[in-house]
Amino acid sequence: MSGFLVGWLAAIPAYAAPLLLAALGLILSERAGVLNLSAEGVMAIGAMTGAAVVLSGIAPTLGILAGVAAGAGLSLVFAIVVVVFRGDQTLAGLTTVAVGIGLAGVLGRDYVQKPFAGIERFGADAAPATGAFERFFLQQDPLILVTLVLVVAVWWFLERTRAGLQLRAVGEDPGTADVAGVDVQMVRIAAVVAGGALCGLSGAYLSVAASHVWVEGMIAGRGWIAVALVIFARWDARRALLGALIFGAAEALGPRLQAVGAPVPTYLMMMLPYALTLAVLVLSSLVGRRGTDEPAALGSIYLRQDKS
Amino acid sequence: MTETAIAHPAGDGRPVSPGAGAPPGTPPALELAGVHKAFDGKPALIDAGFTLRRGEVHALVGENGAGKSTLMNVATGVYAADAGRELVDGELVRIRGPVDAAAAGLGMVHQHFRLVPRFTVAENVRLALGRRAGSPAAAAALVAAKAEKIGFPVRPDARVADLSVAERQRAEILKVLLLGARVLILDEPTAVLTEQESDALLAFTARLATQGGSVVLITHKLREVAARADRVTVMRQGRTVLDGAPIASVSSAEVARLAVGATVAPVARPRRAPGGPALTVDGLAHRRDDGGVTLDGLTLSLREGEVLGLAGVGGNGQSELVACLAGLAAPRAGSVALAGRDITTASPAARRDLGLRVVPADRFAFGLIRGFSVADNLALAALRRGRYGAPFGVARRRIRRDAEAAIRDHEIHGAAPGRSTGLLSGGNAQKVLLARELDDAVRVLVAHSPTRGLDVRAAQAVQAAIAAAAERGVACLLISEDLEELMALSARIAVINRGRIVGEMPVEDASAAALGALMVGHA
Ligand SMILES: Nc1ncnc2c1ncn2[C@@H]1O[C@H](COP(=O)(O)OP(=O)(O)O)[C@@H](O)[C@H]1O
Ligand SMILES: [Mg+2]
Numbered sequence: 113m114s115g116f117l118v119g120w121l122a123a124i125p126a127y128a129a130p131l132l133l134a135a136l137g138l139i140l141s142e143r144a145g146v147l148n149l150s151a152e153g154v155m156a157i158g159a160m161t162g163a164a165v166v167l168s169g170i171a172p173t174l175g176i177l178a179g180v181a182a183g184a185g186l187s188l189v190f191a192i193v194v195v196v197f198r199g200d201q202t203l204a205g206l207t208t209v210a211v212g213i214g215l216a217g218v219l220g221r222d223y224v225q226k227p228f229a230g231i232e233r234f235g236a237d238a239a240p241a242t243g244a245f246e247r248f249f250l251q252q253d254p255l256i257l258v259t260l261v262l263v264v265a266v267w268w269f270l271e272r273t274r275a276g277l278q279l280r281a282v283g284e285d286p287g288t289a290d291v292a293g294v295d296v297q298m299v300r301i302a303a304v305v306a307g308g309a310l311c312g313l314s315g316a317y318l319s320v321a322a323s324h325v326w327v328e329g330m331i332a333g334r335g336w337i338a339v340a341l342v343i344f345a346r347w348d349a350r351r352a353l354l355g356a357l358i359f360g361a362a363e364a365l366g367p368r369l370q371a372v373g374a375p376v377p378t379y380l381m382m383m384l385p386y387a388l389t390l391a392v393l394v395l396s397s398l399v400g401r402r403g404t405d406e407p408a409a410l411g412s413i414y415l416r417q418d419k420s
Numbered sequence: 421m422t423e424t425a426i427a428h429p430a431g432d433g434r435p436v437s438p439g440a441g442a443p444p445g446t447p448p449a450l451e452l453a454g455v456h457k458a459f460d461g462k463p464a465l466i467d468a469g470f471t472l473r474r475g476e477v478h479a480l481v482g483e484n485g486a487g488k489s490t491l492m493n494v495a496t497g498v499y500a501a502d503a504g505r506e507l508v509d510g511e512l513v514r515i516r517g518p519v520d521a522a523a524a525g526l527g528m529v530h531q532h533f534r535l536v537p538r539f540t541v542a543e544n545v546r547l548a549l550g551r552r553a554g555s556p557a558a559a560a561a562l563v564a565a566k567a568e569k570i571g572f573p574v575r576p577d578a579r580v581a582d583l584s585v586a587e588r589q590r591a592e593i594l595k596v597l598l599l600g601a602r603v604l605i606l607d608e609p610t611a612v613l614t615e616q617e618s619d620a621l622l623a624f625t626a627r628l629a630t631q632g633g634s635v636v637l638i639t640h641k642l643r644e645v646a647a648r649a650d651r652v653t654v655m656r657q658g659r660t661v662l663d664g665a666p667i668a669s670v671s672s673a674e675v676a677r678l679a680v681g682a683t684v685a686p687v688a689r690p691r692r693a694p695g696g697p698a699l700t701v702d703g704l705a706h707r708r709d710d711g712g713v714t715l716d717g718l719t720l721s722l723r724e725g726e727v728l729g730l731a732g733v734g735g736n737g738q739s740e741l742v743a744c745l746a747g748l749a750a751p752r753a754g755s756v757a758l759a760g761r762d763i764t765t766a767s768p769a770a771r772r773d774l775g776l777r778v779v780p781a782d783r784f785a786f787g788l789i790r791g792f793s794v795a796d797n798l799a800l801a802a803l804r805r806g807r808y809g810a811p812f813g814v815a816r817r818r819i820r821r822d823a824e825a826a827i828r829d830h831e832i833h834g835a836a837p838g839r840s841t842g843l844l845s846g847g848n849a850q851k852v853l854l855a856r857e858l859d860d861a862v863r864v865l866v867a868h869s870p871t872r873g874l875d876v877r878a879a880q881a882v883q884a885a886i887a888a889a890a891e892r893g894v895a896c897l898l899i900s901e902d903l904e905e906l907m908a909l910s911a912r913i914a915v916i917n918r919g920r921i922v923g924e925m926p927v928e929d930a931s932a933a934a935l936g937a938l939m940v941g942h943a
Binding site for chain 2: 281
């Protein structure tokens, strides 16, 4: 039993990290007031680009960076549509999902189902571990540590730095931020692009670090889970860490049970994270806390007062 | 408005002479001349001018829509003028936005505060000051130090959303001063304050002026001008009609005449002897969804033909009382009776059938539909009684005729039956609502801040309509923060504080001081 437990716990971070990275990205965007549903598509582009770069014989680290850049690039388009052209944020987000998945499918046709050596776990070429802690640690990879650093960095940025204060002001009260000399549009674009970079990193993690392969549809709804995770976390990076661990644990449970040959229906286990997502959304609306922590200007379009 | 001559009160240690403080020959702190500004072709400022001396409190007076806010928004670069020039300390300046304004030492506190509600005071200061504020701890220290220096209690770590309006205003003033303002422009600062809070603010501005600061006080309350300003400028319809006269040289009646263009006769209090009981509220209790107590055993009674004034600082349960009376909120305890019939749980429609009419504070939230035509808004209530025909097929022509009559009888300017109600000015929209609610079947009228935001003439028309209704035997509950209005119309005045009635007196015994003490008392 303790063998199962250690195996399960050791598997959780690799499931939690991509959810957490995407959620952090969405938090950046939404704290600046831009409702962001685009994660699923941005992650797909990031995953495909990372795999394609590594399959072209370039180092996995650069593959990850390429995925980050691709995510930022697609999000820049989304940002321009919603911030500069004031497109509807819900509609533009959904469109970006479709575009991202479609582009990844078309551009990644030659890279489908081709395994490669990506970023390895710490224990990839070590002797089988004996101690529980060692067994846990050797199952992790460098990007999981990077993710933990990013949680602290995002929280610190938002709560302690001046730029973070300006970003939050734009998401709460863009008119006041404008009067205070903050360029509302630039801050929103920067926040969305930075968030897109994190979603791209999340996607690249899935292909280059977690699976070492790219297949179409491999994001499999994780972008949507991240959207729910942001609500669960009430737009706070620290709570996003907690939430990602819970969702990661649910996602990791099925494969672990299968590995030890437990007789549980596969499809039921695969459903678990999504059922959890639904439960979170229902609960959060029942508790009614959503309204109190949601950035006040989330989803709103900022039109400057007549200056002519 | 009474015919008192305006004299400067002695005893605050300032010279009484105009342009107090500044030695002769000092250039004006701020000078605007020949300012023109139009919005969508409609002129808002026509050759407007304004001169502010260093070390003075200068009142800028005028009716709603006269252009006071627009002129000061031009001065601080919120709007770009179509023509005109601006001098600060004798130097020609071109101010294009808030950054330029702060650099020139101009700071404006708008009617709508520029504070992020979810931020603390210190975070708001840090946002406004940018690099100059330093770390969060440094910003908090800056706020505390400035608050101490100007004798203005402001807690740096309090969240703005948790502060009272007066505290928010103080935070906003402090922020503007920290931004380096030497000219402080306050746009209708006392409109949201109680009598006592206003006094404290005005004492502060006077102190600021003795320390060499200059203050522009935009207001339409003439009494404030009398008490605390050195000079007064009056605007009417976009023009400056009195340019910086020493306060002692003009009477308040003169100022009122200049601002309005004609004298407005005060509304006479209804004199009808009250009849039988009309509305009885007994022990009403209500809580918000989050558990906060809003009404705490509120009891009052109202007789036919009587105006009962309900005074109180906004947010002490007035909105909840109106909602409970209108049938839009359910009380937790207590009862409401209309002419002896219990209506505590009656639907809004049933209340309407019994003759209860409500004029809410936000007329477009619960009274009128912005996108509807004037005729349709007027017809809404009577539609139910079948005045305009059967459910299928509405008598459009009759609706139109009734609307034309209402527009004529109630002097609703700028209205036509087919015109969208949202296009009317506040005063005329309010007249539409009153025309609908004061129909033949009205027995009890509940009016919540019916003249807030209206100009003098529109306010007078609304007050006259309420007084006329009372003369006809309608029982009126007038809920207002404007003590002058309450004392002009009511036979009795009750004071609401923290959801309960803390005092009630016949109008003959009422004074602003007595009512104000009850309004802010913590007993
Ligand atoms: N942003 C704006 N757009 C269009 N019209 C405006 C705007 N601001 C003010 N106005 C118009 O300019 C006139 C003067 O308004 P304002 O300066 O606010 O008056 P006051 O402050 O004296 O009450 C009014 O007729 C008002 O409707
Ligand atoms: Mg104004």
